[in-house]
Amino acid sequence: MVQLLLVEDDASVRTTLTRALSEHGHAVSSAPTAAEGLRQVVEGRPDLVVLDLGLPDLDGSQMLRMLRAVTSIPVIVTTARDSEREMVRVLDAGADDYVVKPFSASQLNARIRAVLRRGHGENSEEEPVRVGGLRMNLKAREACLDGRTLELSPREFDLLYYLTVRVGQVISKRELLAEVWHTPFGGTDKTIDVHIAWLRRKLGETATAPRYLRSIRGSGVKIVDPSR
Structure with missing residues (x-):
């Protein structure tokens, strides 16, 4: 699960984005x-920072320079400033992406995923991924459920x-x-359905009594943490 820090002074925006990004499966903390925000970065070491430029105590670009002096954590800047000159200045200062307000939570989530894939995917793959009792190690290509391979x-x-x-x-x-x-124009939904059924059996669940795998009619499938 990606640990996000949202630095945003507008309370309503902060609340809305925290809720929406949490629904996208992220663990979100926030700072006004x-x-x-700097304190939380030092103490919590988030995976990514979403940084508003219009902060009450420092301009966000100043905070960005401070962050870059001590960490390489990815930073996505959000702002109403849409001039090309400002965008270039902030990106040159070390931002990984620049999103102009207004934007949707889905757009921001896509930017988060892209930044993490682009600059930090290889390092993240070295660490096992855990969801509830499920543990997956990509490097070893090993999957365990409640300690059982x-x-x-x-x-x-x-x-x-x-x-x-x-x-x-x-x-x-x-x-x-x-x-x-890797067949965007081939294959069938049935192929996925069969593999999902096989995975359910190995995870000890069924379509009528799911634990980890949830099918969303007309939309797709997702993994959830049954302990939450």
């Missing part, structure tokens, strides 16, 4: 000022891992065909 085919492992690192997110069957099967 640059000082509080799961016997998965290569495709089953790839499918389960793809879903697990996106815990809480509904993934469409088209995306699964493109990213797991």
Whole structure:
């Protein structure tokens, strides 16, 4: 699960984005000022910072320079300032992406995923991914459930891992065909349905009594943490 820090002084925006990004499967903490944001970065070491430029104590670009002096944590800047000159200045100062307000939570989530894939995916793959009692190690290609090793085919492992690192997110069957099967214009939904059924059996669940795998009619499938 990605640990996000949202630095935003507007309470309503902060509340709305925290709720929406949490629904996308992220663990979100927030700060209304640059000082509080810097403290949380030092103490909590989030995976990514979403930083508003219009903060009450420091301009967000000043906070960005302070962050870059001590950490390489990815930073996505959000702002109403839409001039090209400002965008270039902030990106040159070390921002990984720049999003102009207003924007949707879905757009911001897509930017978060892209930044993490682009600059930090290889390092994150070295660490096991855990969701409830499910633990997946990409480097060793090993999956365990409640301490018991799961016997998965290569495709089953790839499918389960793809879903697990996106815990809480509904993934469409088209995306699964493109990213797991690498056949965006081939294959059928039935292929995915069969593999999901096999995974359910190995996870000790059924479609009528799911624990980790949830099918969302007309949308796709997602992994959830049954302990939450």
